Amino acid sequence: MNPWFTHTVCLECGHQMPPDIHLSTCTACGSQWLDARYDYEAVSKLWPSSIKGRDRSLWRYVELLPLGEPDVEITMGEGYTSLTRLYSYEQIYQHEHLYAKDERQGPTSSFKDRQAALSVMAMRRAGITECVLASTGNAGAAYAAYCARAGIKLWLFLTSLVPSEKMREAALYGAEVVKVSGTYDETKHVAAEFAKRKGIHLDRGAKAIPGKESMKSLAYEMAEQMTAKLGPDSTGKWRAPDWYIQAVSGGIGPLGVWKGFQELYQMGLIDHLPKLGIIQAAGCAPMVQAFHAGAETATPVIPKTLITVLATGDPGPAYGLLRDACLTSGGTMLAIEDGAAFEAMRRLASKAGFSVEPATAVAFAGLESMLTDGIIAPTETVIVNCSGHTFTAESHILGDQYVLDLQIQNGEKRTTQQTPAIHEGLDAAIRKLDEQVTSILIVDDNPTDRRLIKRLLQRYKRYRIDEAGNGAEALHAIRDRQPDCIISDLTMPEMDGFAFLEMLKMDPVTASIPVVVISAKTISADDARVLDQYSESVWTKGGFDTRVLVDHVVTMLGHSLDIEESGEVRAVRPLRRPDTGPLTSGQMISIVAVEDSPDDLRLIRKVLEASGPYKVFSATNGRDGLKAIYEHKPDLVVLDLMLPDMDGFAVLDALEHDHRLRDIPVVILSAKELTAAEARRLEQHAVLMVPKAQFNRDEFLARVKVILG
Ligand SMILES: Cc1ncc(COP(=O)(O)O)c(C=O)c1O
Ligand SMILES: [Zn+2]
Incomplete structure (x- = not known):
């Protein structure tokens, strides 16, 4: 732990707690919005002189990050991305100081790498081995990569509108990708419910300490890099930009950046706080709407934008915190139509050589609009967060089952209120998900038999089914994905069913997986004794009613056979x-x-x-x-x-x-x-x-x- 991390404060009631990155709720009021505080006086004596020779990553600011030193097996040198001047934009807009903070340079090409690095390290330190995350795309890819390094299993819930490239990338890192047909807010709800029912750790995003703290590093870097470019200001301090502009969804980025600048200001390292430019997609702009209506809380909206990365319809308390930051700093909030964002995307690529994703283009469209409207004065220094760039993941090395498809059936017309129908839909969806995350391994040397059993089961249930041709292959497959049930043949080449069963039952990790045997072998008395001990049931190939078998397997898995399908019915x-x-x-x-x-x-x-x-x-x-x-x-x-x-x-x-x-x-x-x-x-x-x-x-x-x- 970090010795400069002195205590934790509740952002809602101000209650002070010990310095603990794992705290999830305020012990006084139950709020989940917690904030880390440090010994700024001590740190201000060290900064900036002690930082100079350190690694070019966000870990050079280790005193003000809650974890202390990074885990060497997990870090990928995240942070310290380039601050790049936008000369062509300066020319077009007759402006002098326009910069992009090039977050495309992160390990998974978005600024969410910062958050993933800290959050995943925090999880590892807490001994967490499995985690649930809902994401609009980029945090998902970033967490998936870092979880892969940390050996943490990630359940990633994405809305079905997330481009398949991003789903594939996360799946490639080994995440279990769950595609939810619903809004992002519903997806978050399903993920939270899933985590609760399965007893798995849920990442709490902007509310949790590591998430927001990680984003402060952007502020430190921008101040240090501005100073390197322009020289220290007249008082010898670091330089803060006059504006920080970002495309905003849940708001973790600007919340962290704002806090980072406040800390620098408090430590006397900068002489002013930058104004925040919060830009949202017009089809999902609850914060912008509330800000201009002078409201203290934001009314949730149903997103109607193609830019799915920015589709947080319900920003919750993040809005109030950002509103205060905008009012304090003299900043503003602005909405950009999808079409304008796509045009800005093309301009940024052709004029500045930056290929960005649509969400990032929203920020640049905001910049252009603010320059045109004179909201940004000609002498002001501006940094835009160039938050992300997508690339495609190889599609054919992943099988067809890399994504779980979850439909929230909901015939009701959607309203901004969570209607009972939505909850019913979610409940049904979660029940269905439970089925979809159930995996079965079929072990048989005959591919036709394997396919038959697979098809038979999948006619009734949407289970995930893996196949293996003999015992050795099966043991290998089990190492990849532990099945909930195994259906195995007995006579097979290389390693037969008996040897396989023995290996399986000897290993305490796999001993409890139930096995159903389906075989053409004549069972001797000796065989029967072994099978009695090691298997749930034994079926003779060709000699049973297929529905009875399916019913048996399904019941064993704790489900019920509720889809009927046969001949006339x-x-x-x-x-x-x-x-x-x-x-x-x-x-x-x-x-x-x-x-x-x-x-x-x-x-x-x-x-x-x-x-x-x-x-x-x-x-x-x-x-x-x-x-x-x-x-x-x-x-x-x-x-x-x-x-x-x-x-x-x-x-x-x-x-x-x-x-x-x-x-x-x-x-x-x-x-x-x-x-x-x-x-x-x-x-x-x-x-x-x-x-x-x-x-x-x-x-x-x-x-x-x-x-x-
Ligand atoms: C590329 C990109 N830009 C902007 C945002 C919005 O960031 P925030 O979560 O800080 O609102 C995201 C969020 O996922 C993103 O991935
Ligand atoms: Zn509290």
């Missing part, structure tokens, strides 16, 4: 009783049956009510059916298609449009021959189709049981 989306908690014994399950034939209706009721705690409410036309559904909010609906008044399709549409009814599973029991268009319509609903002609009492009941969970 199809389901398109998972079918389940809405999650209203476990049924207690004695509780009735309510079912509404809508059927215009009295005979059929009687049959349905008899079959159901005779077989379990089912209470069937019936209706003989669509309108009455819908009324009964509204009234009883049943656990299941059995619906005919050809109905007087309002047909089955119209009933389904009505259910789909009401979020309280949307999740009620529906079984279609109908004699209707479906046209292709009708089949497609049914596919849009979560329905199970049972043609009347093929009605079989036991099968029907079995399916109803599965649906009701």
Whole structure:
């Protein structure tokens, strides 16, 4: 730990705590917004003279970084990027002092390398081996790289709009990439929930001490580099620029930079504080809007910008802190349209030789607009954070399963409020993610058999499935990714199933992975003894009902078989009783049956009510059916298609449009021959189709049981 790090302060209530980078909440008020404080008096005696001969990385400012010396195995020499003068812009705008702080020079080509380096080192020191991070892209790539060096497993949650190059880059570093179809704020929510449920450390970004502290190094570097370029000012101090301009999303950059300059000012190393130029994409500019409305808090927005890196719709307390900084410094906040950013991007490349990503171009568009409007005076020195540059990662060395696709199903029109529907969607998405992060290893020397088992499982569940051709390959694959379950053959070349099982069960790290054996081998009494000890179950190839096997595997993994698919009965989306908690014994399950034939209706009721705690409410036309559904909010609906008044399709549409009814599973029991268009319509609903002609009492009941969970 750093001896100059004296204490931690709560930014919300001012409470003082010991100097601890691992503190996550204020012990007085519970706030997560904590700040590190140092012995500035002592440091001001050392700086700047003691810094001069040090390494050109952010670690030259070690006294004011909370970690002390860096971990040599993790650092990549981050920081100390060039400060480059923009001569062509100076000419165009008749200005003298325009500079870019070239953060593209970081190890993963963005300024987030600073944050990743410190945060990952802090994690390692705390003994953390697994971490969850939500990111709009660049922090993800940076953390992935540093986590790779630190041997920390990273679960990286990105919105689906993040360019695939960035996802691939993170995956290449070995991160588990989870692609979330939702806004960035929803993605953060899912990541936090995932971390909580799995008990994994969650990176808290700008709130956490290492994140913001790392960004202070930008301020120190800018002051030192400005001084090297222009010479010390008249009083012999370092020079602060008059403006620091940055494209802003969550705001960790300017928060850190502002703090860094404040510290330098407090230590008497600079004679003024720079003005902050906070630039946001117009389609996601909650801070800019609040600032110009004079508001103390920002109202969250739903991002409508192509520049996904800047898509923080809800800035939280970061806004208030940056607003204070802008008001204190005389700075401002500004919004830039996407189109203007893309034009600025082209100009910057063709005039200044800087190829930047769109998010960075937002800052340069802001610079140009401020120069044009005279917000920046002709004599003022300006530094723009040239925050990032993307490059592509090799696509074909990664398999097709490098990214987990997570859809937040949400038919509600989005509003700025987090609607209950969004939460329901998130909950379902997290449940689905649990399935998607489940991995199975299939070990069989016959590729056709492997593919068969894989396809069989993937028809029901979106598990991640790896394959191996023999025991040795399997052990190798397990080292890469520890599976939740192994399905293994017995007779295989090189290392057979028995030897493999023995190796697996001898190693305490892998001993608890359940193994299901599927083999054509005749099992001797000796074999049976070994298999009894080492495997969950043994299945003879070709001699079992595939659904029973899938059911067994799925149940073993703690899931349930909730997607039905076979021959005459199809389901398109998972079918389940809405999650209203476990049924207690004695509780009735309510079912509404809508059927215009009295005979059929009687049959349905008899079959159901005779077989379990089912209470069937019936209706003989669509309108009455819908009324009964509204009234009883049943656990299941059995619906005919050809109905007087309002047909089955119209009933389904009505259910789909009401979020309280949307999740009620529906079984279609109908004699209707479906046209292709009708089949497609049914596919849009979560329905199970049972043609009347093929009605079989036991099968029907079995399916109803599965649906009701
Ligand atoms: C290239 C780039 N520029 C700007 C930003 C916005 O930075 P901040 O998190 O400080 O708001 C980001 C954030 O991810 C970024 O990656
Ligand atoms: Zn507090």
